[in-house]
Ligand SMILES: [Zn+2]
């Protein structure tokens with residue numbers, strides 16, 4: 001059972017979301033599904049569990065600097081050092097090349 005963060009009413013399941021029966025507030029059933037990794041989670045864990053198949057990561061259209069493929073998985077990760085905010089990383093769906101969004 002899930003209750004609305006906004007008004008405290010009971011929520012009903014609707015696909016991947018809970019939907020409030022009173023105020024139409026929606027929240028994801030699985031808050032971990034936002035693909036933001038904590039510092040403790042190593043990237044390799046996420047990628048390697050999906051080797052040869054579905055990584056569970058979303059894909060986007062972007063060009064791989066290595067092989068020119070135009071689709072890549074992406075995820076957000078906090079950089080350990082400095083005071084950088086979360087950075088978007090891409091992983092080529094063809095050659096597994098990884099790069100940061102702001103790499104030039
Ligand atoms: Zn509500």
Ligand SMILES: [Zn+2]
Nearest residue numbers: 064067092095
């Ligand atoms: Zn590639």
